[in-house]
Amino acid sequence: MIKIENLGFSYGDNVVLKNITMTLEEGRIYGLLGENGVGKTTLLTLLCGLKQPKAGEITIDGHTPYKREPSFLSDQYYLSDEVSAINMRAEEYAKSYGKFWDKFDMGKFLEIMEIFENDASQKMNRMSFGQLKKTYISFALACNCRYIFMDEPTNGLDIPSKAQFRKAVTKYTSEDSTLLISTHQVRDLENIIDPIIILDRQDVLLNASIREIAEKLTFDYSNERNPNALYSEMTPGGCVQVYPNTGSEESKVNIEALFNTVHLHKELIKGMFRK
């Protein structure tokens, strides 16, 4: 379990995170959403111990990430948005760097590379950006870590790779692994990310499971105007409206519409989801 309490971080005078408090349960695939510059990447790097909090604290199963204890580091993986094209074949890279993760599985690495139709014998500095990204995703999943943090993993992936990514993430993570994936490409990851965290400038607007969201908000795709709509958006097939759920039926959560609703009614939504 990840516990974040009153976390604060700033780059010089530029305060990025302030008073962030939240809990991440194990065995979930969290989606971390937020506008540019709200500190998604900063939060991920704080969680994996690359940065030291300026205020508050993070504990992951009792460990403080910034202490960077080897046993803790070998059970987590951080996949950065920017990946380096090294002068090494993918399989050589996996073989030598896999040693840093106790549970790294070479067979699994090759299997996921195959799902992605990636050639493991190719040199990484000869790969396209998408191929390189897929190599690192395969490596991240093959490390069999308890905690996997991914920053914009579907950026640069071609159309078939996005479905392959969804498949790989569900198939190759274990039941007690916790994933935290930051993304703007919510359509790439719809149906995969649950719970959803929405980060705002110095605030957490939402940290709720799809079930909780569907219990509290109705996503209506019909053409009948609802006077209580908090948000509505025109689409070719009609309109998506979001309003408080007054019944017991659950509708399909549209993450883009959710994001926009939460941004229009920050305090109202925070009040609705307060536990």
Added chain:
Amino acid sequence: MEFDSNKSIYLQICDTICENILSGELAPDSRIPSVREYGADIGVNPNTVMRSYEKLTSEGIIYNKRGIGYFISPDAKEIVLQSQRNEFLSQELPKIIKRMKLLGIDPSVLKDA
């Protein structure tokens, strides 16, 4: 799998399994994929599939053999038929009647259909 109706994903997964039971594709006592396998097949969070399996279990449509997996109940087809008939009469039919009224279609045309 393409999800596009207004229904939540866990219910759409239930519907798909029920359709496959009605069509005979899923026979009584046959095993269905594990939560994780099925999630990977259709690109859906395993927790969502778990919720679908829990709902189908509580309705007696599938059953769980501990440590082995989920199976189709012997009387699954009967249960699905009954609940879908009820759903048709209470949910779908009123919508059809409303639409027929809107379009000015006389109910007598149904006899010839």
